[in-house]
Amino acid sequence: MHCTEYFNCMKNVLGSSEHACHQKGCFSLVCESELHSNQAKLFIEQKKIPFPVDNHNTNEELAIGYVLIGNGLYDESIKHFSLLLQGDPELVSAIYGRGIAYGKKSLQEAIETFKEALKLKSDFIDAYKSLGQAYRELGDFESAMESFQKALMLNQNHIQSLQLRGMMLYHHGSLQEAIGNFKRCLQLEPYNEVCQYMKGLSHVAMGQFYEGIKAQTKVMLNDPLLGQKASSEYLKVKYLREYSRYLHSHLDIPVAEYNVDQDLPGNFKNHWAKNLPFLIEDYEEQPGLQPHIKDVLPQNFDSYSSEVQKLICTADHLGALMQYETPGFLPNRRIHRAMGLATLEVMQAMHRTWSNSKVRVNGKTRQMQWRDMFDIAVKWRRIADPDQPVLWLDQMPARSLSRGFNNHINLIRGQIINIRYLAYFDNILDFIKDRILVYHGAYNPRGLLEVRQALENVNKVEDLLPIMKQFNSKTRDGFTVNSKVPSMKDPGKEYDGFTITITGDRVGNMLFSVETQTTEERTQQYQSEVESIYKDLTAKGKALMLSTELGDADAVCNLILSLVYYFCNLMPLSRGSSVVAYSVVMGALMASGKEVIGRVPKGKLVDFEAMTTPSPDSFSKTAKSWMNLKSLPGWYQSLPSVAETFPSTRTMIEVLNTDSSSHCPKKS
Structure with a gap:
């Protein structure tokens, strides 16, 4: 039966006019249903269903569930598999399919579902592989390794498990082990x-x-x-x-x-x-x-002097403090060491600057500028993972800059939720509600009470679209909301922060995203702010070297955090702005005599914290509450110079390759 025949049939069933049916979208739904059915038949022919059953109709229903996943319709797929499981709770293929769909919505539910499938079928290799991948996406390295290991014990030539385990090892900073997996994978599939x-x-x-x-x-x-x-x-x-x-x-x-x-x-x-x-x-x-x-030749930890060994162990400890305890972030030992060394190098460079010494940058010896301080961290972040372009956006060609360079993060796309930012959804929702009320207060004051009441019932971002369509005739397919960042240099002045975009035609088919635009004008505004704070910081840092007043140290601390507040809101790098910013914070604080003891709390991200906080003061308060600052122990000052110990790319790669696991004292 063709779509037109389906359409006539549906029209008769619904008893509605052709126009009404078009509005309800049943024409496209029926076409979609026929398309899914055809794709499902192909799916069965290609023997893609894991553990098919003897009943052809059941197999066709299973195939439709997998086709829905392939088309990005995860909610529909979960409902479809759940319906099948009501009839047969032990239908392993339906349990597994539901787990795959959950993987795009809630990793914890996906993990439980894969475990359920494995209870029924303990030799289900793909379920172990998918369980490993779910743990990896959650950031749980040990559990992921265990699951991949079980898949490979069942079949040592399982290419997908070798590939996924290798990629995870790379992003964990275990490069030699990663290479072993990729070599085995290529022996099997050149x-x-x-x-x-x-x-x-x-x-x-x-x-x-x-x-x-x-x-x-x-x-x-x-x-x-x-x-x-x-x-x-x-x-x-x-x-x-x-x-x-x-x-x-x-x-x-x-x-x-x-x-x-x-x-x-x-x-x-x-x-x-x-x-x-x-x-x-x-x-x-x-x-x-x-x-x-x-x-670069392998470097043995023992070949470094005891002072340099202490430097490396200290860097490992400091880098681990920057690890986000948030779902979606896999700990990377290589990044930890690189950013720990960056922190120590920033500390030493700031100390030199505040003691009136010059630094060597770009082939010149001169006073250190704010960008030089960030460039130390950029240099280490860049070398830790050459796959990622960590580049200053204002150094891009003029034509590219004039068009604006967008840092874009999807929070919800279609039916996929970005778990890394979940902790900020409520914050952003409250912010959007406030902006909507401000907008209606200015343009539609009479309808303000009605809008306010409607917004009170909104608990999810997805529910904002229908309300905006109801109260604002301009809202067809979506709307944008802009944040503002207050100036410290010119009180009362505000800069453009980030833009929140919500578009879509229905719940389940929407885009909820955040982006910062790095245009030339915006870049200059933020850089003048950063320069002004850095100038003040340098003066106060120099005074601090000669003083013992606690108030001076606190003022320096607030300036460091304010500087990074504007840096994060500007988002001046193509990648890595967050960890670069935090290593500069830690290094500059150490130069001022403060050691960061606390970890970043679960769910918190440094860049998003700065972007969703209304002022540099409130960002400083929040950051200090988790940093748990203590007085810096004296031995930090006697550590060897990072810049002199690792002066070249070769020496930097050597130290990142060095295994210190059995040498450094374990810190909690």
């Missing part, structure tokens, strides 16, 4: 692009450029067939290869003598940061590998 790309990336991150670039070139040669969509690895690999060559040619040049943001071509940076296909006019490739520059 053209696996994900394993090939990740193997190349892992080698380069460890400073093994010859092996790394060989693997990257294999991905580049794997051109998609005509009409075939290119994989994300294929689209990214040219950037990685060019950046790898750049890193290799600069391995032994002191980091203080060059600047990545100035060296890399503007269009290359712009395309890389925006994740665009590599189509760059008149692009001149980086020089190929030069044989006289050798790969």
Whole structure:
């Protein structure tokens, strides 16, 4: 039966006019239903259903559930599988399918559902693999490893488990183990692009450029067939290869003598940061590998002096304090060490500046500026994971800047909820309600009471759309709300903060996102604010070196946190703004004689905390409440200089590769 026949049939059943039916959308729903049914038949033919049963109708219903997942209709899929399970509570394939759909909504429910499937079928490899992936997305490394291990005990050649475990190990900072998984994956499936790309990336991150670039070139040669969509690895690999060559040619040049943001071509940076296909006019490739520059060799922890060993162990401890205790963030030991070293280097550089010493930056010896302070953290964040372009947005080509460079975060997209930001949903909802009331107070004062009453019943962001459509004729498919950030330099003045966008035609099909626009004008406003605070901070920091007044130290602390408040609201980097900001906070506080003892509380994120807090003062209060600042122990001052101990990319990669697990004292 074709869609038109379906439509006539439905029209008769509903007893409604053609116009009304179009409005109800049943025409598209019926077409959709026929489409899903056809896709389900194909699904069965291709034997994609895990553990099919003898009953053909049941298999068709199972297939429809999986097709709904494939079409992003997770809520409908959960309902569909739940209905099937009412008839047969032990239908393993339906339990597993429901777990996959839950994975896009609530990882905890997905985990429980996969466990339920495994109770009924203990040799269900895909359920172990999916359980491992759910734990990995939650940020629970140990549980994920255990689940992947169980999948591979059932089948040591299970490619998806090897691939997922390898990727998790990479993002945990365990690069050597990750490479082992990718090698095994490629023995079994030589053209696996994900394993090939990740193997190349892992080698380069460890400073093994010859092996790394060989693997990257294999991905580049794997051109998609005509009409075939290119994989994300294929689209990214040219950037990685060019950046790898750049890193290799600069391995032994002191980091203080060059600047990545100035060296890399503007269009290359712009395309890389925006994740665009590599189509760059008149692009001149980086020089190929030069044989006289050798790969980075493994470094033994014992080969460092006892002072440097203490430096490394201290960095590991400080870096771990920056770890978000929030679902969705996997602890990464490599990032911990890199950002711990960044914190110590910031501390030492600020101390030098406040003691009237100069620093070496970009081949010049001069007084340290605010950007130099952040550049220390940027340098370490960049080297910890070469896959991510950590670039200053104001150093992008002028044309790209004038159009604005958006940092975009989807909080809800379609039916997928971003669990990393869940703790901020209520905050943002209250903020949107306030802005709606302000808007109606200005443009529709008579209807204000009605709007206020309607908003009181709204507990979820999704429920705002119908209300906005009801009270504002301009709201067709969505609306935006802007936050404002107050100036410290010019009291009474406000800057544009972030933009919240809510669009969609119904609950379950919406986009709820937050973005910051890095236009030239906005960048200049924030930078003048940061410069003004930094100038004040330098003066007060110098005074602090000569004083013992507690009030002076507190004023310095507030200035440091205010500086980072504006940095986070500006979002000046293509990646990594949050951890860069926090390592600068910790390092500058240590320079002022304060040690951060506390961890970032569960659910809290430094950048979002700054973005959703109305003023620098309230951000300072919140941050201080969790930092639990104590007086800095004297031995910190006698640690070796980070910049002198690790002056080049080679020495930085060496220290990040070094295993200290059995050497550093365990700290709680």
